[in-house]
Structure formats: C-alpha cells, structure tokens
Amino acid sequence: MTATVVTVTSGKGGVGKTTTTANIAVALAVDNSKVVCIDGDIGLRNLDVVLGLENRIVYDLVDVVEGRCRLRQAMIRDKRMQELFLIPAAQTRDKSSVSPSDMVRLCDELRQEFDWILIDSPAGIERGFRNAIAPADTVLVVTNPEVSAVRDADRIIGLIEAEEKGPARLIINRLKSTMVKRGDMLTADDVLELLAVELIGIVPDDENVIVSTNRGQPVALDPKSRAGQAFINISHRLRGEKVPFLNLEEKDGFFSRLTKILHPGGA
Amino acid sequence: MAGWVDRIMGRTPTSANQAKERLKLVLINDRTDLSPQALESLKNEIMQVISRYIEIDPTTVNISMTQEGREQRLVADIPIKQSKGSVRRRVG
Numbered sequence: 259m260t261a262t263v264v265t266v267t268s269g270k271g272g273v274g275k276t277t278t279t280a281n282i283a284v285a286l287a288v289d290n291s292k293v294v295c296i297d298g299d300i301g302l303r304n305l306d307v308v309l310g311l312e313n314r315i316v317y318d319l320v321d322v323v324e325g326r327c328r329l330r331q332a333m334i335r336d337k338r339m340q341e342l343f344l345i346p347a348a349q350t351r352d353k354s355s356v357s358p359s360d361m362v363r364l365c366d367e368l369r370q371e372f373d374w375i376l377i378d379s380p381a382g383i384e385r386g387f388r389n390a391i392a393p394a395d396t397v398l399v400v401t402n403p404e405v406s407a408v409r410d411a412d413r414i415i416g417l418i419e420a421e422e423k424g425p426a427r428l429i430i431n432r433l434k435s436t437m438v439k440r441g442d443m444l445t446a447d448d449v450l451e452l453l454a455v456e457l458i459g460i461v462p463d464d465e466n467v468i469v470s471t472n473r474g475q476p477v478a479l480d481p482k483s484r485a486g487q488a489f490i491n492i493s494h495r496l497r498g499e500k501v502p503f504l505n506l507e508e509k510d511g512f513f514s515r516l517t518k519i520l521h522p523g524g525a
Numbered sequence: 526m527a528g529w530v531d532r533i534m535g536r537t538p539t540s541a542n543q544a545k546e547r548l549k550l551v552l553i554n555d556r557t558d559l560s561p562q563a564l565e566s567l568k569n570e571i572m573q574v575i576s577r578y579i580e581i582d583p584t585t586v587n588i589s590m591t592q593e594g595r596e597q598r599l600v601a602d603i604p605i606k607q608s609k610g611s612v613r614r615r616v617g
Binding site: 404405408409412413415416419438440441442443444445448452453454455 | 539540541542544545547548549551552555556592594595
C-alpha cells in the first residue's frame with residue numbers, strides 16, 4: 259500500500275479548509291479506503307472538533323516529532339468508520355515546532371499503511387503552509403467566490419507551482435446559487451477563468467455544514483445533503499473517476515433580471 | 526427610474542461583474558509584481574526607445590498585459606508611420 263498525500267490549503271483563513279479536509283477524509287473512508295488526516299494547524303487545531311474526536315486526544319503531532327510517543331499512539335481511530343485516523347495538532351505550541359522535513363519523514367512512515375494521507379494546512383504562506391505542502395503528492399486549494407479569497411488563492415497557487423507541487427486543483431466552497439443568479443456573486447466559471455486552474459469540486463453553501471459541525475458529524479456522512487454530496491463527488495474525482503459537476507448556476511439572462519425586478523428578494 | 530431600465534437591459538454592471546473586473550487587474554499586479562504606475566512608465570520607455578529608430582504615433586500604440594492560462598504576457602501593438610499607408614507590426 260502506498261498512500262497518496264493530499265494537502266488542503268487556501269492562503270486566506272476561514273474559507274473552509276478544515277471542513278473540506280474532514281469531509282473528503284470521511285468520504286474516502288466510507289468508500290473503504292484507509293485514511294489518515296493530519297492537522298497541520300499547530301496552535302489553532304480544529305480538525306479534531308470538526309471530526310468530533312476532540313475528547314480522545316492524548317498525544318499530538320509535536321509529541322511524535324519530538325519523540326515523546328510513537329506514531330501509533332498519536333493516531334486516533336474514528337469508530338464510525340472502518341479505517342479513518344486523525345493525528346491532531348498540538349494546541350500549546352507554534353508552527354516552528356515542526357519542519358518540512360519532519361513532515362516528509364512522518365508521511366513516508368505512514369505511506370506504507372494507508373491509501374490516503376490528508377493534510378489540513380493552516381492559513382497563510384509561512385512555515386505552517388510550507389510544512390503542509392512539503393510531503394504533498396497533490397494539492398487542493400479551497401476558495402470562496404469572493405474577491406479576497408480568490409486573490410489569496412491565486413497567490414497560493416503561484417507558490418505551489420514555485421515549489422513544484424503543482425498543478426493545484428481548485429475547490430470552490432460556499433457558492434450561493436441565489437446570489438449568483440441575481441449577479442451578486444462570482445460564478446464558478448468566473449473564478450476558474452481568473453485562476454486558470456483545474457476544478458475538482460464546487461460545494462454549495464449549505465446550512466447542514468454548520469449543523470453537522472455542531473454535532474461533530476461531518477456532512478459527508480449524510481449523502482442527502484447538497485454539501486455532503488459535493489464532498490463525496492470530490493473524493494471520487496480524487497480517485498480519478500469522472501463525475502459531472504452539480505448544476506448550481508444559471509446564466510443571468512434577460513428574464514432572470516426581469517423576474518428579479520418584478521419580485522425583489524425572490525429567487 | 527433610469528437605473529431600473531438599465532438593470533432590465535443589463536447595462537449596469539452587476540456586483541459580480543465588478544468583482545471580476547477588479548480581480549483581473551489585481552491578479553495582474555500580484556503575478557507580475559508590477560503596479561499600474563510602473564506599467565505606465567514601462568510603456569513610455571518602450572515608446573521612447575522605439576522612437577529613436579523608427580517613427581511612430583504614440584496615440585496609436587497599444588501596450589497591455591494579457592493572460593494566457595496562468596501566464597502573463599506583455600503584448601505591444603505598435604503601428605509604424607510610413608510615407609505611403611501604414612504597416613502594423615506586432616511585437617510580442
């Protein structure tokens with residue numbers, strides 16, 4: 259078994275990296291892959307709460323790197339699935355407690371035992387980002403259809419190419435189709451044209467994401483939710499399957515503008 | 526009232542269109558590390574150098590940044606003045 263290392267990053271904070279990492283991991287594990295996710299956000303860990311595993315942490319990533327425990331001791335098994343594990347980040351340390359070569363060594367050790375290693379990168383372009391992409395075989399960039407998130411995504415895509423980890427693939431998260439229809443949100447095509455990268459997923463804005471995170475039950479466990487289905491589709495595309503993109507947008511033509519004016523606020 | 530008609534006819538840019546146009550310019554600046562002011566002085570210097578060798582009309586010159594995939598390209602379209610008619614020469 260030789261795992262593929264997938265790093266999820268974004269540049270800007272708050273676009274949904276951790277939610278994306280957790281849900282792709284769950285979707286892959288539900289499909290009977292052996293998956294481990296690593297929280298790369300040392301000092302601001304959250305992958306544990308999003309996965310609902312926060313009460314089971316004993317050791318963390320920094321304990322492994324500094325030799326206070328064996329790798330296996332820091333791996334928390336998610337009991338809901340056959341083979342899903344989490345290596346949590348340390349909460350009371352900072353990004354400099356781990357180096358890019360530590361991450362490469364750690365992933366090399368894990369590769370033999372897993373199908374997928376998912377790394378949740380912290381926001382920013384500094385040490386934490388460098389750590390997260392160092393072992394990556396493929397990098398997914400998460401963005402929202404908003405000016406600041408798209409700009410930062412462009413910057414991070416450039417850095418990924420400079421590190422020869424490209425081409426990055428793009429996830430457009432929190433697309434609001436009602437706003438797109440009334441011309442108040444960039445379309446997925448707009449974002450793709452601006453960033454000129456390959457798309458791997460469009461995730462609609464979905465309240466179920468917050469509800470499921472409240473419960474510590476990733477939304478990908480609920481294939482009926484629209485966001486959950488979008489994350490499941492991303493996991494299939496990661497495996498190399500061709501899955502059509504969900505149709506979330508319509509062209510803003512004359513009639514939709516007219517409808518909008520006649521029924522303001524309506525969708 | 527005018528805004529109303531404009532909206533139906535699609536003449537007023539939507540906020541999404543504004544976002545896209547603004548981002549286009551911002552990304553060019555970010556990717557090339559070149560400010561609009563620097564691009565302007567680059568254009569002026571290119572025109573000065575070319576004018577030393579051939580006669581050109583500065584008002585017909587078009588030098589701009591274009592995007593091809595993730596590559597930025599500086600494209601200069603500089604028509605050359607000639608006594609009989611004019612020949613357009615493209616410098617990529």
